[in-house]
Amino acid sequence: MANPILTDIRRWFESGVGAPEELNPPTFQEVPYQIDWIRSIPFIALHLVCFGVIFVGWSPVAVAVAISLYFVRMFFITGFYHRYFSHKTFKTSRFMQFVLALLGLSCTQKGPLWWAAHHRVHHKHSDGPEDPHSPLQHGPFWSHIGWITDQRNFPTRVSMVPDLMRFRELRFLDRFDLLVPIVMAFSLFGLGKFLSLYFPGSGTSGWQMLIWGFFVSTILLFHGSCSINSLAHLMGRKRYDTGDESRNSFLLSLVTLGEGWHNNHHHYPATVHQGFFWWEVDITFYLLKIMSWLGLIWDLRPVPERVRAARLPRPGGV
Numbered sequence: 551m552a553n554p555i556l557t558d559i560r561r562w563f564e565s566g567v568g569a570p571e572e573l574n575p576p577t578f579q580e581v582p583y584q585i586d587w588i589r590s591i592p593f594i595a596l597h598l599v600c601f602g603v604i605f606v607g608w609s610p611v612a613v614a615v616a617i618s619l620y621f622v623r624m625f626f627i628t629g630f631y632h633r634y635f636s637h638k639t640f641k642t643s644r645f646m647q648f649v650l651a652l653l654g655l656s657c658t659q660k661g662p663l664w665w666a667a668h669h670r671v672h673h674k675h676s677d678g679p680e681d682p683h684s685p686l687q688h689g690p691f692w693s694h695i696g697w698i699t700d701q702r703n704f705p706t707r708v709s710m711v712p713d714l715m716r717f718r719e720l721r722f723l724d725r726f727d728l729l730v731p732i733v734m735a736f737s738l739f740g741l742g743k744f745l746s747l748y749f750p751g752s753g754t755s756g757w758q759m760l761i762w763g764f765f766v767s768t769i770l771l772f773h774g775s776c777s778i779n780s781l782a783h784l785m786g787r788k789r790y791d792t793g794d795e796s797r798n799s800f801l802l803s804l805v806t807l808g809e810g811w812h813n814n815h816h817h818y819p820a821t822v823h824q825g826f827f828w829w830e831v832d833i834t835f836y837l838l839k840i841m842s843w844l845g846l847i848w849d850l851r852p853v854p855e856r857v858r859a860a861r862l863p864r865p866g867g868v
Contacts, residue, residue: 583688583692583696583697583700583702584700584701585696585699585700585701586699586700586701586704587699589699589701589704590698590699593698593699596658596765596768596769596772597769599761599765600761600765600766600769602757602761602765603761603762603766605757606755606757606758606761606762607758608758608762609752609753609754609758610753611745611752611753611754611759612742612754612758612759612761612762612763613762615738615741615759615762615763615767616762616763616766616767616770617767619763619764619767619771620767620770620771620774621807623656623657623767623768623771624771624774624775624806624807625807625833625834625837626650626653626654626656626657627654627657627659627771627775628775628806628807628808628809628834629834629837629838630650630651630653630654630662631654631657631659631662631665631666631669632665632669632809633822633834633838634647634650634847635650635651635654635662635663635665635666635714636665636666636669636670637819637820638713639820639821639822639850639851640822640838640842640847640848640849640850640851641847641848641849642846642847642848644717646846646847647717647720648717648719648720648723650662651719651720651723652723652730655723655727655729655730655731656730656731656734657768657771657775658731658768658771658772659771659772659775660724660727661706661720661723661724661725661727662714662720662723662724663706663708663711663714663715663720663721663724664705664706664724664727666710666711666714667706667707667708667710667711668682668703668707668710670710670711671707671710672684672779673816673819674710676792676793676794676796676816677783677794677795677796678794682697682700682702682703683697683776683779683780684783685779685780685783685784685795686783686795690780690781690784693779693780693783694773694776694777694779694780694781695773695776697779698776706724731764731768734764735760735764738759738760738763738764739756739757739759739760740756741759741763742754742755742756742757742758742759742760742763743755743756745759774805774806775806775809777802777805777806778802778806778809778810778812781799781802782796782797782799782802782809782810782812783795783796783797783812784797785797785799785802786798786799786802786810786812786813787799787813788813788862789813789814789817789861789862790813790814790816790817790860790861790862791862792813792816792817794816796812796813796815796816797812797813798810798811798812798813798814798830799811799812800830800831803825803830803831803832804831807832807833807834807837808824808825808831808832808833808834808835809824809834811824811825811826811830811832812824814826814830817857817860818853818854818857820851821851821852821853821857822835822838822850822851822852823835823850823852823853826853826858827858838850
C-alpha cells in the first residue's frame with residue numbers, strides 16, 4: 551500500500567497521481583472544505599521565497615523583468631487559459647494550441663485542463679455552494695487564496711473538459727505542469743548570471759533575477775489574477791442581471807488586462823471581448839486581435855448587439 555505522504559509529495563511534480571476517483575473529486579456538498587497541507591507546501595514556499603529579496607537586494611533590471619513578466623504572463627492567463635481553453639472564444643491550430651498551453655504553464659497556475667475545468671465549474675455554479683471560490687459562500691480570504699489549498703481542488707475535473715481531454719499533448723502538459731516553470735526559473739537564474747558577468751553595470755545577479763523575475767513576479771501574478779475570484783464579486787458595478795454578484799471594475803481591468811469587466815463576462819462568456827463598450831479598456835482583446843491579424847488565431851467571437859443591449863433598468867425606471 552502506497553505511503554500517503556510520499557504520494558502527496560509525488561503529486562507536487564506529477565498531477566493526477568493516485569486513485570482514479572481523484573479525477574472527479576467529491577463536491578462541496580458531499581464533504582466540507584479542508585486544507586491539504588502536504589500538497590500545499592510548494593504553494594506556501596513560493597510565497598516564503600519572496601522574502602529572499604531581503605538578502606539579494608534589488609536592481610532596476612531585476613524589478614523591470616519582474617514587472618514585464620507579470621504583464622506578459624497575465625496575458626497568457628487571460629488570453630489563453632481563460633478566453634481560449636476555458637471558453638473557446640476563438641479558434642487556432644492544434645500546434646498553436648500546444649504553444650498557448652506551454653506559454654500558459656509559465657504562469658505556474660497548473661495545467662490548462664486543470665485551469666479550464668475549475669473555471670467552468672465556477673461559471674456553472676457562480677456564487678452558489680458548488681462555486682470553489684465564491685466570496686459570498688466562503689468569505690473573501692477563501693475565495694482569493696484559500697480555495698487553492700483545498701484537497702478537492704488539486705485534481706483536474708476531467709468531466710468538465712471533455713473537449714480538451716482529446717489531446718494527448720494537453721494531457722501530458724497538465725500532468726507535468728511544473729516542467730515549464732522549472733525551466734523558466736533556471737533560465738532566469740542563468741540570465742542573471744550572464745548579466746552579472748558580461749554587463750556588470752546592470753547591478754543584478756543570478757539569485758536576484760531568480761527571486762524577482764520568477765518568485766516575486768509569479769506571486770504577484772497569482773494574486774492579480776485571483777483578485778477576479780474575490781474582489782470582482784465584491785466591488786464595482788452590475789450592468790447585467792447574471793444571477794450572481796459578478797461586477798465590473800475599471801481598476802481590476804487595468805490590473806488584469808481586461809478581466810475586470812467581470813459582470814460583462816458572466817453575462818456572455820462566449821465572447822472574446824470582455825470590454826463591451828469602446829471605453830472599457832480590454833488589453834487582452836487588443837493583443838488577441840493583433841494575433842488574429844498575424845494569422846495565429848482566427849474566428850474571434852464578438853459581442854452580439856442584443857447581448858450588449860440587455861442592461862439592468864436604471865433606478866427610477868429610466
